[in-house]
Amino acid sequence: xxxxxxxxxxxxxxxxxxxxxxxxxxxxxxxxxxxxxxxxxxxxxxxxxxxxxxxxxxxxxxxxxxxxxxxxxxxxxxxxxxxxxxxxxxxxxxxxxxxxxxxxxxxxxxxxxxxxxxxxxxxxxxxxxxxxxxxxxxxxxxx
Ligand code: AMP
Ligand code: ZN
Numbered sequence: 226x227x228x229x230x231x232x233x234x235x236x237x238x239x240x241x242x243x244x245x246x247x248x249x250x251x252x253x254x255x256x257x258x259x260x261x262x263x264x265x266x267x268x269x270x271x272x273x274x275x276x277x278x279x280x281x282x283x284x285x286x287x288x289x290x291x292x293x294x295x296x297x298x299x300x301x302x303x304x305x306x307x308x309x310x311x312x313x314x315x316x317x318x319x320x321x322x323x324x325x326x327x328x329x330x331x332x333x334x335x336x337x338x339x340x341x342x343x344x345x346x347x348x349x350x351x352x353x354x355x356x357x358x359x360x361x362x363x364x365x366x367x368x
Pocket of ligand 1 (some may be wrong): 229240253254255256257264309310316317318319
């Protein structure tokens with residue numbers, strides 16, 4: 226396995242680790258979009274969020290909620306943009322789930338998530354809603 230994030234999780238390559246639990250490791254991005262840009266990764270090597278086991282997903286988002294405040298306060302930011310490039314087509318460069326926590330300030334020149342998308346959805350919202358509801362794994366949602 227030649228995954229950079231797996232190697233960071235195992236301590237095989239250096240990283241500025243800010244938090245570590247049994248299930249999750251958080252460290253500073255080596256090419257930060259802003260001071261305090263943190264990546265939160267599950268210990269488990271999975272490419273996309275939908276590949277995570279429920280307990281792994283719970284631990285990951287729990288860590289994000291726990292870190293958002295300290296990350297923001299450490300660099301005196303006004304907020305954070307929290308996001309995941311989920312799949313190669315979205316710009317994900319490392320196929321190991323990672324949540325970006327990027328500190329933000331007013332007038333920092335970056336936009337909201339909405340600014341990523343030059344076009345808007347075109348399909349009927351009800352029709353799309355029906356398709357999503359039909360695809361939800363009920364068993365997975367129950368645990
Ligand atoms: P993404 O485009 O969502 O796949 O983001 C991958 C992120 O990983 C980028 O922001 C990189 O700067 C970051 N990155 C790549 N290698 C390392 C590394 N060795 N340590 C910390 N961050 C890294
Ligand atoms: Zn990995």
